[in-house]
Amino acid sequence: MKRDLNQLQNRTFNLLVVGGGITGACIAHDAALRGLSVALVERQDFGMSTSAASSKLLHGGIRYLQKLQVNKVRESARERTYFQIIAPHITSNIPFMVPTEKSSFMKGKLAMVAGMSMYRLICSGLNQLITDPSKKIPFGKLHSKEELLKHIPLLSRLDTINGAHTLYETHMYNSERMTLAFLKTAAANGGVVANHTE
Structure with missing residues (x-):
């Protein structure tokens, strides 16, 4: 250049x-x-x-799901997929554990599972565009409180936490x-x- x-x-x-x-x-x-x-x-x-100064995250649009901005969810997930396809040497998927709360419907396990299922549906087909199996975005899963506390023991101080859900975002190294x-x-x-x- x-x-x-x-x-x-x-x-x-x-x-x-x-x-x-x-x-x-x-x-x-x-x-x-x-x-x-x-x-x-x-x-x-x-x-x-x-x-x-970026967070180096290629967001998949999960944050837009709360406001039901389905088009933004799909657009963000699609763009993240394109980055993974054209720059697999600079990207990887990293897990995030999102705690669930027993006292809150919107932050509870049921809402989290419903939201993640909706997210999967909106983003369906995008993972198939990624040819490298190691770059495909894993589906998250629900965790018990005990599993969560093994990873983040400090959360044991919070009585409202009853578990977590893992979701994956894509990280670019540089x-x-x-x-x-x-x-x-x-x-x-x-x-x-x-x-x-x-």
Whole structure:
């Protein structure tokens, strides 16, 4: 990937992307793959600000289920799947244990099982797109209070906890590397990218 300021000055582009974080890199990548002439400029270094400070989680949209934003759930899960397909060397699935409470219907075991079943239904078919078996997202499962406390003993202080449900999200090891991979692909497909440029 070569920084060529002459091309920025002497060419006409279909698209100018301002910002070389993960969002700008993905836009430039997508545009270049679609055959558009694209230029991307970044004032500082690529992936330096928000992208570098990210949680490094590729959320599958589970948080949108509470408000029944089904389209957002499916969109988030689909995008997470695409990241796993195009960058399997940078991603892995990690488990989260979400405690359930006996005194709360919305945080209880029944609601959790119903919610996770609905999530599976909304996201059905996406796992089949992932060809590497080690990258397929496992289905979560319900745990007893005893199982939960083996993993998180500090929760024994809370009387309302009666178990947990495991769910999986996808983690990217290095968000800066992911950003650079998108920029390199954009450049390899005719895009012009330049950091330290306004």
